[in-house]
Amino acid sequence: MNKKTDPSGVSAEHLKIANAVEHYVSHGGVINVVPEGTTGESAHPTGPASGADCELEMDTKLELLKGLVAKGAGVSALQYSLRMNRKDIKRLASENGLKIRYSRPVRRTRSTRSRETTTVDDVVAGHAMHYSTLGYTVPEIAQLLGLGVRDVWDIGQAYRFEFNKNREHGDMAQAAPEDKADRD
Structure with missing residues (x-):
């Protein structure tokens, strides 16, 4: 019922976190400081690291595009899967020699x-x-x-x-x- 508090004001958890941060930084880790008044989601890193991430993301999307086109996915399905607009999908497909066909029906047509x-x-x-x-x-x-x-x-x-x-x-x-x- 009674909580015991540390008289020094610093808990063991805070010390563990501080040690982990120091260890991370000493091994080359970088911690980005988010300016006050903004969120961590809106503060995107800029520079050479983000360009590499963008290129890696496009390579991943290209591989996914190739697989989906081979299965016969249409443009609407590609938009959903790749999270890209029609224009960008068609551009990416034409740059890589892919032909997007209309999607095939899932069910057979009536006899x-x-x-x-x-x-x-x-x-x-x-x-x-x-x-x-x-x-x-x-x-x-x-x-x-x-x-x-x-x-x-x-x-x-x-x-x-x-x-x-x-x-x-x-x-x-x-x-x-x-x-x-x-x-x-």
Whole structure:
């Protein structure tokens, strides 16, 4: 509960820090003093050391650019990774003989089968409606008839028939087609 204080006013931690600083400086280390009123982040060293850092940073960015371009990254992805603007990225790429292509899509495009409309005859449509009245859902009907789910929904739209969305176990409610008399 009671704190013991050092009567000399200098704690052991302060002495350890002072010894470490003296050791660092004696071995060639340089400590930059930050002027009062500014922060350490705004006080950047200037001179030959910063030029070497800039060159090293550009070499690192160039290697990263080469790797990303080889993977097919686009300009927007490069901007994010390199933290550079478009103009600087394109300049760096052209200076080093790199060609930036547009980014490749991550997912495959949809298959052509899903885009083409299939013509379904009345027999298949009749089977689909019959399975629906028996209580089958659209994915089950599609599997039984060898169709896609979208094709089954298109049948329902073409024949003005509402398919069951949820499996109804108890009462097997039937969906009555509208205008059935008009089709017969």
